[in-house]
Amino acid sequence: MLDVQKIRKDFPILNRTVNGKPLIYFDNAATSQTPQQVIDVIVDYYSNYNANIHRGVHSLSQEATDAYEQARNKIQKHFNAKQSHEIIYTAGTTHSINLVANGFSSLLKKGDEIIVSALEHHSNIVPWQMFCERTGATLKVIPMNENGELILSDYDALLNENTKLVFVNHISNALGTINPIEYIIEKAHAAGAAVLVDGAQSCPHLKPDVQALDVDFYVCSAHKICGPTGVGMLYGKEEWLNKLPPYQGGGEMIAEVSFEKTTYAGLPHKFEAGTPNICGGIAFGAALDYMNAIGFENIAEYENELLAYGTAELQKIEGLKIYGTAKEKTSVISFNVGTIHPYDIGTILDKMGIAVRTGHHCAQPIMDFYKIPGTIRASFMFYNTKEEIDAFIVALKKAIMMLS
Incomplete structure (x- = not known):
């Protein structure tokens, strides 16, 4: 089992705030964070x-x-x-x-x-x-x-x-x-x-x-x-x-x-x-x-927990659609909410200290397949937590309310 709180101490950037809020970094598929050891x-x-x-x-x-x-x-x-x-x-x-x-x-x-x-x-x-x-x-x-x-x-x-x-x-x-x-x-x-x-x-x-x-x-x-x-x-x-x-x-x-x-x-x-x-x-x-040193089997097991937890919580939100429901997948969740543009949601989440990726993710043919302009993408790493996902869900609901 991973000691996530101990691991988080290795990453200085996770201690910072963004717009006065504690940083929640869910843009790991674009770039992961760097531990102090590196x-x-x-x-x-x-x-x-x-x-x-x-x-x-x-x-x-x-x-x-x-x-x-x-x-x-x-x-x-x-x-x-x-x-x-x-x-x-x-x-x-x-x-x-x-x-x-x-x-x-x-x-x-x-x-x-x-x-x-x-x-x-x-x-x-x-x-x-x-x-x-x-x-x-x-x-x-x-x-x-x-x-x-x-x-x-x-x-x-x-x-x-x-x-x-x-x-x-x-x-x-x-x-x-x-x-x-x-x-x-x-x-x-x-x-x-x-x-x-x-x-x-x-x-x-x-x-x-x-x-x-x-x-x-x-x-x-x-x-x-x-x-x-x-x-x-x-x-x-x-x-x-x-x-x-x-x-x-x-x-x-x-x-x-x-x-x-x-x-x-x-x-x-x-x-x-x-x-x-x-x-x-x-x-x-x-x-x-x-x-x-952490171990890739440990990483995979923990990230699969985050994926399952995040997916279950997001599916509770009315009007939210997840794109990419393959039987075999890793800790990435792409979604949209109704007709709200993903960029608008991403901008509001940033004001609450939450970093997600919005757009076509340099995979425009996928977006064309689904006939959408892009998605909101939350991607997790082994230093993320379920508590961060909970805070993300609360912030997402606020953003939806503001934009509806």
């Missing part, structure tokens, strides 16, 4: 060994390099990658997806087909549309049902000998649906296609094992997992990473450079041009340490 690692880096990595013989550079590569090893261990060089540091999930899309542009051609799902974030839609414009490949979509679940029989029908790539999120950021990625991966591989899984929303709640999943690419961002913004990960099977060309040119990603020809470095450096977010990478590792 903040301390960031401060320590800039206070004691801030230096560029891989290039210097002096002590600070050596210390920074060691810490950065040790963090890569932590990420490898956390996701159970076979090799540490299969972990590529990126600026985040969006950067990771674009890196893969850019690489495959030289491998696919007109007539090839790629598949995405109807539940994707724009970051896993737009790069592939751009990809199709460059290559002539065709983009196909796995449809969803009213519950916010993918229709797997339609997915099976989409797969054929022309399918080269399948892209799907592990968990929907807009609805909280946990997709059956094991099934999706197995079916794609049987058709000869590679698979990229967007793990931005799953990694705060689950502990993916990339070898057990047999996934070809897995991507995520540190800022969803109690880490800093501006850093993330691309896991790729070594055989695939060797096939893809570099995404960017510059320092670090080279073996030899002349004006006649450049040869590229091996993995992972081939994809890590320029000075990286060194402190971010180190803090990414520290964030995983923090969450593993």
